[in-house]
Amino acid sequence: MIPDSLTQAQFDTVYNSLSLVIASQLFTAIFLILALPRVLPRYRQAMVIAAVVCGIAAYHYFRIFDSFKGAFVTDAVGGRGTYTQAEGVSFNEGYRYVDWLLTVPLLLVELIAVLALARRVQASLLRKLIPAATLMIVLGYPGEISSTDGARVLWGVLSTIPFLFILYVLFVELTRSLDRQPVAVRALISRLRILLLASWLVYPLAYALPVLGISGADAWVLKQGGYSLADIAAKAVYALIIYRIARLKSYEDDPAFAAVEGEPTEGSTTVSTPTAG
Template sequence: MPNVLSHGQFETVYNFLSLVIASMLFTALFLLVSLPRVLPRYRQAITVAIVVCGIATYHYFRIFNSFTSAFVTPSVGGTGDYSQATGAGFNEGYRYVDWLLTVPLLLVELIAVLALARKVQRHLLVRLVPAAALMIALGYPGEISGDNGLRGLFGLLSTIPFAYILFILFTELGKSLEHQPAAVRGTLSRLRFLLLLSWGVYPVAYLLPLLNLSGADAWVAKQVGYSLADILAKAVYALIIFQVAKMKSYDDDPAFAKVELPTGEPLAPAPTHA
């Protein structure tokens, strides 16, 4: 963590942390209000999405408070440089606690909205959830280490479960898409790429010190990268899960669709291709 941030650097991190809090909080509230708009069999997926956004909101409040406590300025109006406060530090551990809880739940969301047979769901979850938890747990020692060798070692170790998760998502889970309504296959297929895109930001930010990119600019870039990735992987992802749940609800129950859809709108969206 840098000892000094310029006013612009401080404001950048401050505003991005605020953006994440707002995104997570209001996504959770929207999903909570909208829960009756999907059939009961898909509400588990939306409930998990609400929990994920709620957990993220709490932890980002803690991250925000840790950040504003760690950096202070003596200038009037807060327009000068911000120095690290004596006895205070920015707690990066809040992110890892959040990820340890929410990353496995993101996979639960996806499995739940597919509404597969229980045996198939269980088979996927017992493989994906432990791998996700292991990925986060292995990354944390490297994150807090000042030794680039250890950082690289734990980064490599955490890549193993990450690759395993991608293998499951794009092979076994891909086979399950054949049994989904035609209208949602394309969306579900692209959802896997959203996870890949958003999760791909984390290792890039993690590797910055190994690329000899350090100092205040690199640290700010890492915080911005983590924040944007969390918005994509949690809030945007949750809204797509909700859209899939609605589309599947309409496909399952035309009577429910007639109640939900405006007059004259087709009962199911036109099929898309992966």
């Protein structure tokens, strides 16, 4: 439930959180595009998808930022005081769900893309993950905008079913592919799945705050901050790990490329040139 008013500290917290997400997503997307030549072509699709995810998130956070500034206004001199909801204007929570509807499936696609699995395996995983991710977001939205705890619980439970299925695929079925990955990236891929799980768990926790009896302006600010930090971890930080995996796999696939990039490959030796004297 959107609060009727925010203190200056509460307003600043949400304002700065949204600003932080915009900066992190926008500049991560720019970095990934500029870094494309630093990985082999077969891994660039994953990086492009990661850049697109961050770009979509940056755009929607611009919209969320504008919606927030329009929804809460103050008459205090210098704009420092209590902020109340503007008449006829409300904060649009739907922007987040539109963003997630686009970016959550793409997050899974970029993970599958960077693994460079056999086409048959990729197709099988995507057929399971993409519909489940879409269903998870679609089922969560009615509960987010509902005004009763009963409806929120119902839609939350329904949304949790595809969420658990996604975790099953990521942690059980995807594990089978790790043995086919270079040793250097196996630990990174495992940590990537943990990051995805940890960041995604923030969303249902924030979603459940009203049901747990935690409400009011402080709870709403906590939810906005939690969503913002989770989006940074699940998109910008996640994308940088995808980039690191793509780099390591590029070195493994092509020692000549690794040499050009100044990275030693496994088993390489450094030959010292004897000096006279």
